[in-house]
Amino acid sequence: MEENKQILTFILNNEIYGVDILRIQEIKDVEKCTPIPNAPDWTLGVINLRGSVVPIFDLRRMFFNYASEEGVIIVLRVEKDGKSKVVGIVVDAVSNTEFADMAALQPAPKGDITSSHIFVDGLVSIEGRMVILTDIDKIDFFRE
Amino acid sequence: MAKKILAVDDSKSMRQMVAMTLKSAGFDVTEAEDGVDALSKANSGQFDLVLTDINMPNMGGIELTTKLRAMGSYRLTPIICLTTESSDDMKGKGKAAGATGWIVKPFSPEKLLATINRVL
Amino acid sequence: MDELMLVFRQTYLEESFEGLAAMESNLLTLPEGVPDTEVVNTIFRAAHSMKGGAGTFGFAELIHLTHILETLLDEMRSGKRNVTAENREALLESVDVLRVILTAYQNAESIEMTAVKAMEQKLEVILGGASHQGDGTTTSSPLNTPAITGFEIHLSPSDNYFESGIDLLKLLHELSRTKGVTKTQIHTRLNDDKAVQVDHCVLAFDVTVEGTVALADIQEVFEWLDSDNCHISVDPIAPQEAPKEEVTVSQAVISTAAPKANAPTTTATPGPQQESSIRVSIGKIDQMVDMVGELVIAQSMLSRFGVLADQLNASWADELKEGLLDIERHTRAMQESVMSIRMMPISFAFNRMPRIVHDVSGKLEKDIELVMEGENTEVDKTVLEKLTDPLVHIIRNSVDHGIEKPDVREANGKPRKGTVRLSAFHAGGNIVIQIKDNGAGIRLDKVKQKAIDAGILVEGQVITEKENIDLIFHAGFSTADVVTDISGRGVGMDVVRRNIRELGGTIEVQTEQGKGSVFTIRLPLTLAILDGQLAKVGDETYIFPLASIVESVLPAADHIKSVKGNYLYRLRDVYIPIVRLNEFFNRPNGKTELTAGLLVVVENGDKRFGVFVDTLESQQQVVIKSLDTNYRKVNGISGATIMGDGRVAMILDLTELSQEID
Numbered sequence: 001m002e003e004n005k006q007i008l009t010f011i012l013n014n015e016i017y018g019v020d021i022l023r024i025q026e027i028k029d030v031e032k033c034t035p036i037p038n039a040p041d042w043t044l045g046v047i048n049l050r051g052s053v054v055p056i057f058d059l060r061r062m063f064f065n066y067a068s069e070e071g072v073i074i075v076l077r078v079e080k081d082g083k084s085k086v087v088g089i090v091v092d093a094v095s096n097t098e099f100a101d102m103a104a105l106q107p108a109p110k111g112d113i114t115s116s117h118i119f120v121d122g123l124v125s126i127e128g129r130m131v132i133l134t135d136i137d138k139i140d141f142f143r144e
Numbered sequence: 145m146a147k148k149i150l151a152v153d154d155s156k157s158m159r160q161m162v163a164m165t166l167k168s169a170g171f172d173v174t175e176a177e178d179g180v181d182a183l184s185k186a187n188s189g190q191f192d193l194v195l196t197d198i199n200m201p202n203m204g205g206i207e208l209t210t211k212l213r214a215m216g217s218y219r220l221t222p223i224i225c226l227t228t229e230s231s232d233d234m235k236g237k238g239k240a241a242g243a244t245g246w247i248v249k250p251f252s253p254e255k256l257l258a259t260i261n262r263v264l
Numbered sequence: 265m266d267e268l269m270l271v272f273r274q275t276y277l278e279e280s281f282e283g284l285a286a287m288e289s290n291l292l293t294l295p296e297g298v299p300d301t302e303v304v305n306t307i308f309r310a311a312h313s314m315k316g317g318a319g320t321f322g323f324a325e326l327i328h329l330t331h332i333l334e335t336l337l338d339e340m341r342s343g344k345r346n347v348t349a350e351n352r353e354a355l356l357e358s359v360d361v362l363r364v365i366l367t368a369y370q371n372a373e374s375i376e377m378t379a380v381k382a383m384e385q386k387l388e389v390i391l392g393g394a395s396h397q398g399d400g401t402t403t404s405s406p407l408n409t410p411a412i413t414g415f416e417i418h419l420s421p422s423d424n425y426f427e428s429g430i431d432l433l434k435l436l437h438e439l440s441r442t443k444g445v446t447k448t449q450i451h452t453r454l455n456d457d458k459a460v461q462v463d464h465c466v467l468a469f470d471v472t473v474e475g476t477v478a479l480a481d482i483q484e485v486f487e488w489l490d491s492d493n494c495h496i497s498v499d500p501i502a503p504q505e506a507p508k509e510e511v512t513v514s515q516a517v518i519s520t521a522a523p524k525a526n527a528p529t530t531t532a533t534p535g536p537q538q539e540s541s542i543r544v545s546i547g548k549i550d551q552m553v554d555m556v557g558e559l560v561i562a563q564s565m566l567s568r569f570g571v572l573a574d575q576l577n578a579s580w581a582d583e584l585k586e587g588l589l590d591i592e593r594h595t596r597a598m599q600e601s602v603m604s605i606r607m608m609p610i611s612f613a614f615n616r617m618p619r620i621v622h623d624v625s626g627k628l629e630k631d632i633e634l635v636m637e638g639e640n641t642e643v644d645k646t647v648l649e650k651l652t653d654p655l656v657h658i659i660r661n662s663v664d665h666g667i668e669k670p671d672v673r674e675a676n677g678k679p680r681k682g683t684v685r686l687s688a689f690h691a692g693g694n695i696v697i698q699i700k701d702n703g704a705g706i707r708l709d710k711v712k713q714k715a716i717d718a719g720i721l722v723e724g725q726v727i728t729e730k731e732n733i734d735l736i737f738h739a740g741f742s743t744a745d746v747v748t749d750i751s752g753r754g755v756g757m758d759v760v761r762r763n764i765r766e767l768g769g770t771i772e773v774q775t776e777q778g779k780g781s782v783f784t785i786r787l788p789l790t791l792a793i794l795d796g797q798l799a800k801v802g803d804e805t806y807i808f809p810l811a812s813i814v815e816s817v818l819p820a821a822d823h824i825k826s827v828k829g830n831y832l833y834r835l836r837d838v839y840i841p842i843v844r845l846n847e848f849f850n851r852p853n854g855k856t857e858l859t860a861g862l863l864v865v866v867e868n869g870d871k872r873f874g875v876f877v878d879t880l881e882s883q884q885q886v887v888i889k890s891l892d893t894n895y896r897k898v899n900g901i902s903g904a905t906i907m908g909d910g911r912v913a914m915i916l917d918l919t920e921l922s923q924e925i926d
Contacts (some may be wrong), residue, residue, distance in 0.1 A: 034912040035804065036891075036898055037849030046895065046904060046912045051558045053904045053912055055895040085894045142896045155313040157276035157321060164268055180543040199312050202543055222429035228316040244429045245488030250319030262434050262488065 005102050009095040009131055010074065013064040017091070018100060018124070018131045025075040025086060027094055040143070044090065049075065056088040057141050068092065079137045087141055100124045100133060108132070146172040147264055148189065152182040152196040152208065153226065158249070162195060162226070165253040166260070179203025183211055186218060193264055194223045195247075198234055206241045213242035222263035226251075269321070273369075276317045280366055283310035288359050289615040291352055292622065299340045299347050307355070308337040314362070325365055325375050332387045333358055339391075351390050358383050413501055414447075414474040415482055420495040425465035428493040436471065439485045446475035472501075546645065549605050556595075556602045557793075557887030557906075563588075563595045564884070564908040603793065607642035610688045610697070613652040614639050617659050617686060624663045631670050631680055632663055637687035643695050647767050647787055651697075654760040654771075658699045658783050659684065661757075666703030666781055676778065678702070694769075697785040706775040708732045733773050737761045765868075765919060768809070794888055794915065796905070798881040799864065801845045802853025805913040807905060810883055812918050814865045814872065819858045830925075833863060833874050840865065841925040844876045845916075848900055848924060854878050868918040873925055875916070884908075888915060900924075 007018035033045030033056050042061035046053050056073060060066050073088040105122040121133040149171045153159040156177075163173045174191070176182035178200040186194065194212060196205040203211075205225050212218040225238040225246040235246050247259050287310045290303050315330035317323070333355070339345040361383045368375045417439075421432065440448040451470040473482065482498055489496055570588045573581035614636050625632040643651070667673075667682035674680050685700040708729065715721040715735045739758040764771050769787035788811075796807040823834040832839040842863065846854045855861040855878050863874040886905035891898055902917035 032911075034904075034914065035851065036895070037851065037900060037914070038898065046891070048906045048910050048912050051554060051561075051906065053889045053891065053894060053906070087894060154309070155276075155317055156279050157272050157317050158313070160275055161272045161320065164272075178543065181545070184542075199309050201306070201309060220427055220429055228312060239490060249316045258438065262431060262438065263429050264431075 003101065003103055004099045006097060007100050007131070007133065008074070008097050009126075010072075010091040011093045011095055012059055012091045013066075016095060016129060016131045018098070018133045019074070019076065019136055021097060023076040023078070023136060025077060028073040028075060028088070030069075030071050030073055030090060038144075043141075047073075047088065049086070049088075052086060054086050054088055055141070056090060057139075058090040060090065060092070062139075076136060078139075078141070080142060089136075098126050098131070100126060100131065105133065146170055147192040148172045148174065149260075150174050150176060150182060150186060150191040150194045150196075152176045152179065152194065152200070152205065154178050154197060154200040158197070158226070161253070162256065165256055169257055179205065179208035179211075182208055186212060186215070190217055191221065193260065194218070194221060195260075196223065196225055198225055198227045198238065205243075206237050209238060209241040209243045224259070224263070273321050273323075276321045276323070277366055277370055280314050280317070281363070283314055284359050284363050284366070285616075286310050288356065288619055291356050291359070292618040293615070294347055294352060296347050296349060296352070299343070299345075301341055301343075304337060304341040304347075308334065308341050311337055323369060325377065325380060326362065329358065329362065329365075329380055329384050329387075332384055332391065336387055336391055354386055354390055358387060413476070414472065415477065415479070416499045416501055417469075417471040417473065417482070417486075418495075418497045418499075419469040419471065419486075419489075421465040421467065422493055422495070423461075423464040425493050426463060428489075430488055430493075432469070432494075435485055435489075436469070439471065439473065439482070442473075442477060442481050442485060444475045444477040444481070445473055448473050474501075544605075546606075549602075552602050553606065554887075554889075556599050557889075559595050560599060560885070560887060561906050561908060561910075563591055565910070567592065568908065599793070603644075604642070606645050608645050608648050609640045610643050610648065610651075610695075611639035613648055613655055614686060614688075616652065616656065620656060620659055621663055621684060624660060625667075628664065629669060630663065630667055630682065632667050632682045632684060635683060635685045637685065638689045641688035641690065641695065643688075643787065647695075650763060650767055651785075651787070654763045654785070655686075655697070655699070657757070657760050659686065662699055662701040662703065662781070662783075666701040666705075668704050691786075695787045697787070699783040700780065702780040705777045705779055705781055706733065706736065706773070707777070708775070711735050733775060736773070737771075768811075794886050794905075795883065796886040796915065797864075797883050798913070799862075799875075799877040800854075800879045800881060801851065801877050804851065804853055805881070805907065805911070806845060806877070807886055807913055807915045808864060808866065808875070809916070809918065812866045812868055814867050816862050816864045816880060817874075819861070819863050819874075819876075821859050824858055831858065833858075835865060835874070838872075840873050842874045842876055843921050843924055848921065866918055868922045871922045871925075873922060875921065886913075886915065 006021040008021050008024050009016050009018045011017075031047060033047050035045040036043055036055065039045075042058045044056040044058055046055050048054075054075065058067070058071075060068060060071070071090045071092055072094050073090055074094065075086060075088045078085055078087055101124065105124050107122050108120040119134050119136065119138040121135040124131050124133055149166055151159055151162045151166065151173055152175075153162065154177055159175050159177070163175050166173045174185055174189070176185050179196070180202045182194070182196065183203070194208075196208055198205040205227075209223050209225070212221070212223060222244040223242065225234070225243045226249055227234050227238070227246055228249045238246055244263055245259070247256060251259075287307045290307045294300065294303050294307070311330055311333045314326065315334050318326040318330055336345070336351070336355070340347060345351075361379055365375055365380060367373075419432065425432070436448070436450055439445065449472040453468050453470065454466055479498065479500070486496055486498075567588050570581070570585040573584050578584075617636070618634055621632055621634040662684050667684065668676070668678075670680035673682060683702050685698070687700070688695065688697045690696070712721065712727070712732055712735070715738065716723055718738075720735065720738050721727070737757045737760075739756065761771050764785055764787070767787055769785060771783065771785045773781060773783050775781040794807075795810040797810045797813055799806050799808060817833075817835065819833060825832045825834065825839065831842040831844075833842050842858070846852070846856075858876060861876055861878045862880060863876055864880070865872065865874050886907075888903040889905060891901060891904055898914075900917055900920045901914045902920075903915045904912050905915060907913050
């Protein structure tokens with residue numbers, strides 16, 4: 001069992017979330033996307049990432065029902081049906097890289113009020129703040 | 145650091161078996177499907193052991209062994225041939241080309257590990 | 265059985281089926297007489313791999329048959345046996361038997377061993393008929409006298425022992441664990457007569473092994489050592505004085521093999537006039553295709569500066585433009601050569617056909633010659649993979665419905681033997697594949713009647729000859745009076761046409777009563793690059809495949825007709841349906857008034873329709889990137905591309921758009 005996992009923390013809906021740093025490819029400013037026809041509204045479209053066509057998903061619209069012009073794109077790798085895909089997620093801001101003590105991981109409270117609980121792995125306290133660790137593969141970005 | 149092994153066989157099932165057996169024993173295994181593939185993989189990384197089938201399309205195990213031995217970085221690397229030819233002819237050819245040893249198919253995972261143990 | 269073994273077994277089955285297919289196609293092309301070493305080698309390897317895995321993965325029923333098969337093929341490839349019609353048929357038959365066994369394993373059914381045994385016997389008879397060469401190898405020495413209580417082993421590594429890579433201490437450890445060993449004693453001594461040098465092995469070992477041990481087991485431990493790297497002697501210890509006997513492990517092997525050892529290396533080295541080749545993984549090539557695509561994009565970005573420089577009246581404008589032209593030329597050349605790497609000879613698809621013709625014509629008692637031309641014509645790998653099934657279907661059809669029985673042919677003044685000609689060639693930026701038979705031709709009146717019976721046509725409806733022929737591509741259509749088990753297997757010509765369209769190709773048929781039919785398939789050279797027409801809808805850019813555009817028209821108000829909310833446009837004498845991209849894609853963009861925009865008239869298969877856009881922009885070659893790579897398939901979109909300005913644009917899938925209007 002891994003003890004200290006390095007994570008990237010980011011802000012979403014005024015809370016601190018964390019994602020495994022090994023998944024991160026890069027962080028970008030929000031840019032204009034080419035819309036994908038008939039996609040859900042949280043699918044902003046696709047961008048050209050050095051020659052790859054990468055879809056961008058706004059987690060705020062997806063889980064918290066708000067939109068904002070501000071924000072950053074975190075480009076990361078997700079696993080879908082055994083295949084690796086590169087996607088961008090839009091969050092309010094990127095915070096820091098930290099070490100999370102996985103031994104002290106607490107389960108997420110049952111019956112979380114937000115719909116975001118589906119991708120929550122657990123809670124961990126870093127320097128007195130509560131960080132919500134996410135399992136990015138649990139988000140179904142590709143549904144119609 | 146886990147020892148790196150290059151497993152070469154045109155038969156996918158055999159390759160899979162060899163690879164899984166070795167991986168479960170803690171080795172770092174790279175697969176190649178013939179001599180040509182193996183040679184290019186051997187070129188792009190240093191392996192501690194090469195396990196190769198003899199009869200393969202494009203480039204067989206004997207030729208692969210000869211070519212590896214000609215590369216400075218594989219002059220001393222153990223090379224083991226996997227062969228169904230129980231005839232001594234193939235073992236001899238392998239040896240002459242510079243192979244360290246051989247394993248005769250069919251073999252069990254245990255036999256594979258025991259044999260590898262001679263050189264790693 | 266553990267789960268892992270099940271996975272291995274499944275893989276083994278899959279690759280064995282592939283191996284059988286390879287054996288079959290190669291056997292069919294194998295000429296009688298002195299064997300073609302290359303071809304026999306390929307067949308041998310397939311049998312050999314099957315045998316190797318059969319033991320390992322527990323497919324006991326296969327072992328003996330594959331073993332005999334391997335022996336027979338080995339005799340052929342080493343030139344000891346010629347190919348005859350008889351043994352080739354037997355080999356083909358064993359392919360069938362093996363396929364039955366594997367299928368039974370696959371479906372967890374019991375295996376009919378009588379057929380297997382019969383096949384084994386048949387092959388053994390063939391094998392027995394040849395002069396048997398002595399196999400040269402002598403089995404283990406007959407030293408195993410029961411009186412032996414152990415062995416004394418002397419190991420004297422040579423100076424360069426370390427180069428062998430074999431860990432002597434591990435061998436000694438292995439020795440101590442050999443069956444029957446009760447005690448091992450190892451004495452290490454300095455090899456006195458050797459000068460000490462850092463990379464030399466100066467140690468020698470005297471080992472005493474006690475227990476009832478078989479010599480063969482001891483030999484096996486040291487099997488990798490030979491006189492080159494280590495002198496080894498194994499002496500049995502007998503209770504009484506036993507004659508000392510020295511066994512030099514493996515040495516005999518080396519001396520017999522040595523003269524032959526060079527042979528395979530010399531033959532494998534390509535001669536100077538031979539074209540040499542290397543195998544590269546498809547992933548690497550696709551990466552290269554991608555990078556060249558990037559280069560094309562970068563180049564088109566740069567080329568805009570040439571125009572800009574002209575507008576600025578810059579003194580260096582001409583030089584810049586010249587340089588840019590150079591880059592463009594080289595980029596194109598590079599793109600072409602990279603694309604050519606993905607190309608494979610169409611023979612990979614053609615090779616399956618001889619067996620099919622052989623089998624089907626045999627079953628139908630027809631005498632048919634298959635002539636293949638242009639097997640070396642190259643097509644994109646993806647095209648090749650998707651082309652095989654349609655080809656098989658058309659060939660089956662030609663053999664089944666096209667060519668008549670010999671007696672019928674003779675009565676009609678034709679040679680008894682019919683001909684099916686399969687050819688491939690390049691024409692005008694396309695690959696053309698033709699399947700031509702000199703059979704009866706398609707009975708157009710029958711086709712028509714059938715269509716009327718099936719409710720596709722109305723009695724008395726007048727159709728052109730082309731429309732009449734095209735009826736065979738209608739879903740669920742079968743022209744044979746009786747649905748035979750040859751052609752009537754569910755897939756119809758409609759599926760054939762759909763597969764070919766998916767590849768961006770077309771198929772057409774010409775037929776002449778009593779003379780025969782020609783099926784002509786046209787395919788694009790490559791799938792990765794598309795000649796595109798850019799169109800705007802609001803601020804979004806969409807790309808049409810240029811080849812599908814018939815014309816574009818400024819819609820006139822009096823030609824627009826609305827039927828139940830669907831719009832039709834009268835183009836000269838016919839009404840064509842209109843697809844509005846913004847509605848189809850659910851985008852709040854672009855013009856709504858039809859007369860304010862443009863109608864792009866496209867043809868997809870036999871459907872003609874108008875796609876409503878705001879304006880048309882430039883035409884350019886675009887590099888197709890799959891949306892599935894990082895996202896998923898999107899209805900109406902065949903892919904995306906990166907434009908000169910770095911933005912992504914969507915490429916329209918006209919087949920899916922056309923389904924919208926049905």
